[in-house]
Amino acid sequence: MLKIDIVTPTKKLLDSASAESVKLPGVKGELQILEGHTELLTLLKAGPLTLVQDGRERKFSISYGFAEIRNNKVLVLADTVEESTTIDKKRAEAAQKKAEQALLGVLSEIDFKKQQLKLERALVRQQIT
Amino acid sequence: MADRKEIRKRIGSVQNTRQITRAMKMVAAAKLRRSQEAILNTRPFAYRIYSILLSLFQQEGIQHPLLVSREEKRVRLIVVAGDRGLCGSFNANVFKEALKFIKVKQAAGVEVTLDVIGKKAQDFFKKRHPISTCHEGLLGKVTYAKASAIAHEILEAYQKEEFDAIYLVYNEFKSAIQQNITTERLIPISTEAPEGVVGILKAGEDLRLKSYIFEPSKTEILNEIVPKHFYMQFFRCVLESVASEHGARMSAMESATKNASEMIDHLTLLYNKARQAAITKELMEIIGGVEAMT
Numbered sequence: 001m002l003k004i005d006i007v008t009p010t011k012k013l014l015d016s017a018s019a020e021s022v023k024l025p026g027v028k029g030e031l032q033i034l035e036g037h038t039e040l041l042t043l044l045k046a047g048p049l050t051l052v053q054d055g056r057e058r059k060f061s062i063s064y065g066f067a068e069i070r071n072n073k074v075l076v077l078a079d080t081v082e083e084s085t086t087i088d089k090k091r092a093e094a095a096q097k098k099a100e101q102a103l104l105g106v107l108s109e110i111d112f113k114k115q116q117l118k119l120e121r122a123l124v125r126q127q128i129t
Numbered sequence: 130m131a132d133r134k135e136i137r138k139r140i141g142s143v144q145n146t147r148q149i150t151r152a153m154k155m156v157a158a159a160k161l162r163r164s165q166e167a168i169l170n171t172r173p174f175a176y177r178i179y180s181i182l183l184s185l186f187q188q189e190g191i192q193h194p195l196l197v198s199r200e201e202k203r204v205r206l207i208v209v210a211g212d213r214g215l216c217g218s219f220n221a222n223v224f225k226e227a228l229k230f231i232k233v234k235q236a237a238g239v240e241v242t243l244d245v246i247g248k249k250a251q252d253f254f255k256k257r258h259p260i261s262t263c264h265e266g267l268l269g270k271v272t273y274a275k276a277s278a279i280a281h282e283i284l285e286a287y288q289k290e291e292f293d294a295i296y297l298v299y300n301e302f303k304s305a306i307q308q309n310i311t312t313e314r315l316i317p318i319s320t321e322a323p324e325g326v327v328g329i330l331k332a333g334e335d336l337r338l339k340s341y342i343f344e345p346s347k348t349e350i351l352n353e354i355v356p357k358h359f360y361m362q363f364f365r366c367v368l369e370s371v372a373s374e375h376g377a378r379m380s381a382m383e384s385a386t387k388n389a390s391e392m393i394d395h396l397t398l399l400y401n402k403a404r405q406a407a408i409t410k411e412l413m414e415i416i417g418g419v420e421a422m423t
C-alpha cells in the first residue's frame with residue numbers, strides 16, 4: 001500500500017490517503033508508482049494524476065510541482081490541484097476558448113507562455129472529467 | 130443647570146462611538162480567525178518545500194544564482210503594511226523599522242529602493258523615500274496566485290541585477306495580541322538551516338537523499354524549487370502581516386470600547402450630580418419662599 005499526500009500552497013487535499021497505485025504526470029512522461037518504488041524526486045507538469053483506491057480510480061488535475069517518493073510514501077506538491085468531481089466543465093471550456101483567442105493575438109514572450117500554460121491546464125481539466 | 134442637556138448629548142455621542150468600535154472589534158475578530166487559518170493552511174506546503182530544499186543543499190555540486198551572495202551595493206526593501214488605519218501602532222511600527230533599516234544601510238553606503246504593499250505605507254513613504262513599486266490590490270484578498278505573481282516580478286528584477294539582496298519588513302504574527310516587527314533577508318537564500326527549524330522538519334531523515342533519482346536533474350529541480358520557496362516565503366509574510374493587522378485592530382478597538390464605557394460612566398455621574406444639584410436648588414427656593422410667607 002502507498003500513502004499519498006497532496007499539498008497545495010493553500011490546502012492539504014489528501015493527508016496520507018492509502019492507494020494501490022498512483023500515476024503522475026512527470027516532466028519526462030507519465031510515471032506509475034507502485035509499492036516498493038525507488039526513491040525519487042521529480043518535477044511534474046500540468047496533467048492528470050490518477051489514484052487507484054480499492055480498485056477504484058480517482059482523478060485529479062494538477063499543475064506544476066514536485067513529487068517525492070520515499071518509503072512507499074508519495075508526496076505531491078503542486079500549485080493547483082482539483083479533483084475531477086469538483087471541476088466545472090463549462091468553465092474549463094470557456095478558459096480554453098479564452099486562452100486560444102489570446103494566443104492568436106500579438107503577445108510578449110511572457111504572456112504567450114502564460115496563455116499557453118492556461119490552455120494546457122484547461123485541456124487537462126476537460127480530459128479527466 | 131443649563132449644561133445638563135449638553136452632558137446628555139455627549140453621552141449619546143460617546144455611546145454611538147462605542148457601538149462602532151465594538152462592531153469593528155467583532156469584524157476584526159472574525160477576520161483574524163480566517164487569516165489565522167490561512168496561515169496554518171500554507172504551513173504543510175512551505176515546510177515540505179523547505180525540507181526538500183534543505184536536503185538538496187546537502188548534495189554536492191549544488192549551484193543556483195539565488196543562493197550566491199553578491200556584494201551589497203543596492204538592496205530592495207519590501208515594506209508590508211496595511212491599507213487602513215485604526216489598528217494601533219501596526220503601521221507606525223513597520224515604518225519606524227523600515228526607516229531604521231534605510232538609515233543603517235545608507236550609512237554603510239548601500240542604496241535602498243522600496244517596494245511597498247499597503248496604502249498606508251504608500252502614503253507614508255511618498256514624501257520620505259523614493260518608492261520603486263507599489264503593489265496594490267493584494268491586501269483585499271491575499272491569494273497565492275496574486276502573491277506569487279508579485280514575487281515573480283521582484284525575482285526577475287533581482288536576476289537582472291537591479292539590486293543585490295531582497296529584504297522584507299513586516300509584522301510577524303505571534304498571537305492575537307502580539308505582533309513582532311521583523312526584518313528578513315529573503316534573497317539570497319541562506320543554505321544554512323536556521324536553528325530550531327531542523328527539528329521541525331525532521332531533517333534527520335530528510336537530509337539523506339543520496340540514493341535518490343532526480344528527474345530531470347538536480348539542477349532543474351533546484352531551478353524550480355528555489356523560486357517557489359521564495360514565493361512561499363513572500364506569501365507567508367504577507368499573510369502574517371494581514372493576520373497581525375486584524376489582531377492589532379481587534380485590540381485597538383477593544384481598548385477604544387473600554388475607554389468609551391469609562392467615559393460614559395464618568396459623564397453619567399456628572400449628569401446625575403447636576404440633576405441632584407438642580408433638585409436641591411429648587412427645593413431650597415420653595416423652602417425659602419415658604420419661610421418668607423410665614
